[in-house]
Amino acid sequence: MSHAIRPITPADNAAVAAIIRAVMPEFGADGPGFAIHDAEVDHMAEAYAIPRAAYFVVEKDGVVMGGGGIAPLIGGDDDTCELRKMYFLPELRGLGAGNALMQTCIAKAKDFGFERIYLETLTGMDAAKKLYRMSGFEPVKNPLGRTGHFSCDSFFVRKL
Numbered sequence: 001m002s003h004a005i006r007p008i009t010p011a012d013n014a015a016v017a018a019i020i021r022a023v024m025p026e027f028g029a030d031g032p033g034f035a036i037h038d039a040e041v042d043h044m045a046e047a048y049a050i051p052r053a054a055y056f057v058v059e060k061d062g063v064v065m066g067g068g069g070i071a072p073l074i075g076g077d078d079d080t081c082e083l084r085k086m087y088f089l090p091e092l093r094g095l096g097a098g099n100a101l102m103q104t105c106i107a108k109a110k111d112f113g114f115e116r117i118y119l120e121t122l123t124g125m126d127a128a129k130k131l132y133r134m135s136g137f138e139p140v141k142n143p144l145g146r147t148g149h150f151s152c153d154s155f156f157v158r159k160l
Helices: 010-026 039-047 097-111 126-134
Strands: 003-007 054-060 063-072 080-088 116-121 138-140 154-159
Touching: 003 097, 010 039, 010 054, 010 063, 010 080, 039 054, 039 063, 039 080, 054 080, 054 097, 063 097, 080 097, 097 116, 097 126, 116 126, 126 154
Parallel strands: 080 116
Antiparallel strands: 003 054, 054 063, 063 080, 116 154, 138 154
């Protein structure tokens, strides 16, 4: 079973929105203050078609089963981007896709000239936190920027 990473296209929007809406409730992240309610969820390709932003999908056997991207941190420093909307269906987990996508996002952030990547997550997302730490992210005490995700309780930064 192979997986492939590629930039999102408008044809992927429905699949990505469905993945986000399936995965976030699995981790109790479907209430107010979580990314599941962001306006961009239904229009991810268009939302990331801005300067210094990129969103990638992960296909397994030709089917989109995950994704993640980077974009400038809203309300943050110009040198900081945010790792955003990185979610995988259960069938894609444990196959190395998370690490591969993380490396793709880190490389793109460097290409865009960012110096730091920030992310927000939630207690209970233990596999994700393990991936973040393995990828060089360090926990920080307080949120950065103004993401609107006030229900997130874990914050990480990685220097590039």
